[in-house]
Amino acid sequence: MDTQSAYDELIRRSHELTTLGSCSAILGWDEQTYMPPGAATHRGSQMALLAGLHHERATDPRIGDLLLIVEGSSLVSDHESVAAVNIRELRRSYDRRVRLPKTLVEELARTTSLAQGEWVTARAANDFARFRPWLERILQLKREESACLQSALGFTPAHNAPGGKPPVSHADSTLDPAAVGQAAPVSVYDPLVDEYEPGARSAQLAVLFQELRRELVPMVLAITDAIRRRTAGHPAGLNMSASHGSDGEAVLKRFYPRERQKVFGEGVAAAIGFDFRRGRLDVTAHPFCSGVGPGDCRITTRYDEHHFTEAFSGILHEVGHGLYEQGLDVAHYGTPMGEAVSLGVHESQSRLWENAVGRGRAFWKYWFPLARSIFHEALADVTLDQFHAALNHVAPSLIRVSADEATYNLHIIVRFELEQELLSGNLPAADLPAAWNQKYQETLDVTPPDDAAGCLQDIHWSAGLIGYFPTYTLGNLYAAQLFTQAQTDLGGLDQAFARGDFRGLLEWLRASVHRHGQRYRPATLIERVCGRKPDHRPLIEALRQKYGELYGI
């Protein structure tokens, strides 16, 4: 078989697998949106069947044979060519998949499916002991998964066909094995985080996060001090009238009718570029974005009539994810060149629109008059400055998902540190609640009153998502780097936003990030676009500037 034919067959198979996965995406979306409750069991069977078909086809030894034909050929000699990128990433996926025994995959699916239900019950009952055995079992399975994947991280191909050639090296990132070396030892955590952020390694993440933490902790302290001093001088807080109470977010907790939130949220989403002809916005208990396939990107939100940002910031966040999905090159659909590069980069797009754009003064200079006319009862006596200040109120809190921009990453760092300890076995699951509470006290100066508001607050571990949390902070760091670079490259972004023009930024993101698909590993992509490796300083600089203006720190 000649190289080109082998490549073509690989692409055809990749396209088919992606399309099959997109069928599961529709079923998954439907499950969260419109499925009748009585259909839950059958939906489980449908999802399992499609997943089984996918696994069966994705681990077909024929793929290994075809990869060996193409690898090392002239077709992939230019490492940045479409063919080379596709082959590199198809190899990566194939190697990871064939290394996981079917029994382990099934056991993980079964256990995490049950554990998520147990987690819901345990959190509702504030009963960590109930969840503990499930966490222990999941940790054990994830250790096994990690062990199976260790060799894949060295990018040694799975030699399931005789006569396999040595693989191409894929050193293109500072967070990549090139830095570590093919034979370098990897921690039990690394193969798991690598699943979500290809090339990321715990050792580098720890350094990055430590630097971030060193800046954030004093910043948060300075802000809370400033608020305390200001509140002492102005009993109503933040120059707001007494009717707003002393809560800096009070104006956001007035009555915002749901239908009007939908009108405003969809209007802004469309204006910043989300294409509703190729997408939808629905309501779910937990907001998400599902990039189903070409022309089909679905985002969701949830409305709280007494909390404006619950839906609005959520919509901007999911729109950010959606713009990335809608910006992928349709010509490459079904292949790595047409897919998002990592969870961290995905999160960078959502956080960029949610925070760098959507909590900025320039953005609201344009949108606040419309918001005030739509929410005329809630906002009649509120100024742009007051609204902007409320959107950027900082206060250390217990719950990650409602944390402000300054404290959010501290929540992630706590989880990043704890999950490594849990996985390595240094921290027995039984000791998690105490360790969690201690870290929250040290890091955020707050202590959870119970485990429901503490170590039971997030669903991730019950779903087997270990190594996933760091991508949230990577997303925040990348977002700040990308936005800083866009400001430099484009100039006058604030003026453009203030007149309602977001097209320049979107086009820059399309050209810089979206259209590349998986051409570069995440760290490489960031370095190429921003001229710097993944770095905490742009985020710190942006926060310092914003909070300097708001809090005089």
Add this chain to the structure above:
Amino acid sequence: MDTQSAYDELIRRSHELTTLGSCSAILGWDEQTYMPPGAATHRGSQMALLAGLHHERATDPRIGDLLLIVEGSSLVSDHESVAAVNIRELRRSYDRRVRLPKTLVEELARTTSLAQGEWVTARAANDFARFRPWLERILQLKREESACLQSALGFTPAHNAPGGKPPVSHADSTLDPAAVGQAAPVSVYDPLVDEYEPGARSAQLAVLFQELRRELVPMVLAITDAIRRRTAGHPAGLNMSASHGSDGEAVLKRFYPRERQKVFGEGVAAAIGFDFRRGRLDVTAHPFCSGVGPGDCRITTRYDEHHFTEAFSGILHEVGHGLYEQGLDVAHYGTPMGEAVSLGVHESQSRLWENAVGRGRAFWKYWFPLARSIFHEALADVTLDQFHAALNHVAPSLIRVSADEATYNLHIIVRFELEQELLSGNLPAADLPAAWNQKYQETLDVTPPDDAAGCLQDIHWSAGLIGYFPTYTLGNLYAAQLFTQAQTDLGGLDQAFARGDFRGLLEWLRASVHRHGQRYRPATLIERVCGRKPDHRPLIEALRQKYGELYGI
């Protein structure tokens, strides 16, 4: 391999195929309800992929091998046992599938997909010439399909494995080959209608429909005469006030707010037994019912604020289909014993609830007071009698989907006769418009002003659905037979309906029809339940009684 193991594997494969089909059902439902328009092309790829996987697995020669092991064994010696029924029907499906060459299946899928779009355009432009070549191509492909399936109708197994044993005979219906004989010639039409109504043959259908027509034509004439005489005496028609105009349906064309129609329609649907925990009601351009799988049955409707029956009768109709789906035995899901028996029997359930129940006076004795309070503006000056009369107004018309109970089957008979002529080649497609108009004049005393209101009105032929129309009339006949029998068996149905109790009827339908799945072929099922073969007389008797009371005929 022993018989039981072979049977078990067949059941497992059947379950898997059904589950895979149910994934397509969700994608199909989504396409009609919530899919963004830009996703249409990708949805086509998803559907094609799943259909291909289904076909590949459904025609696996292994199924033929397994069937041969089980057929003739003691496991299936009792022809009404679960195992015998499942094997009989799995054989039927397998034989039909393996006889169709993949190229023909693909060509039909491609052509009908394009032809439906061409039909939309041709109908909108009232341009039959545009649609004609597509119709010709589809007819040619359906002739080829019929030729491939001819031998399957004799129930000769597809001997794709050596050493095949002779098959079990499946003579259990008067519309079955038993009456025709294994070697009897079948028309080119028979294999197609057999797809939708197993065992139905054009020769018997022609006799049945001819008898029906002989009764309906004079009945419709008598009613229209009565209306003409009455209208001459009462210029406002049907004892209604002048403000209703001379239109017997005028009260139904007042303003019925959409939200209130939804409240009323869902309320009635739930009250007669549709389980919304295991189903949904949504809005689509063309109403349908999709029985996705256990706990998941989705019906749709469309609202016209100036035509009460558009949504309401539609909801009752789809609820009838839905109650059948929700009444299938979940324990047999994924096998013939857990599936609806035919399109005709399915339609009997929808027409029974829509017409026999939902246009009856007893039904409205209970629901009219509620309707009048919900639609208080439209119905304040309307009596139960006036409302009931409007719901049963008869007038020959051009369009099938809005036809009344008396004329509806005449629309079907026209199509049944024409599609056989088209398929046999006796009627060239080019001559269809003239033949259509002539038949409408002869049968319904109306002539379409153009082809859009004539032979272009239905989507079916463009979708390759030839042999499908007769099942609508079979459904009406079965419905009348079943409802007549239920009245006899249960007694006091009118009194039960008048106090809002529909449970007795539903339980009777569950026990008589739903729980049997495909145990009996449709004609056999009807004969077992009603003591009579499929017969036009119960429908005629029911209509005569109803119109006797309303029109004095």
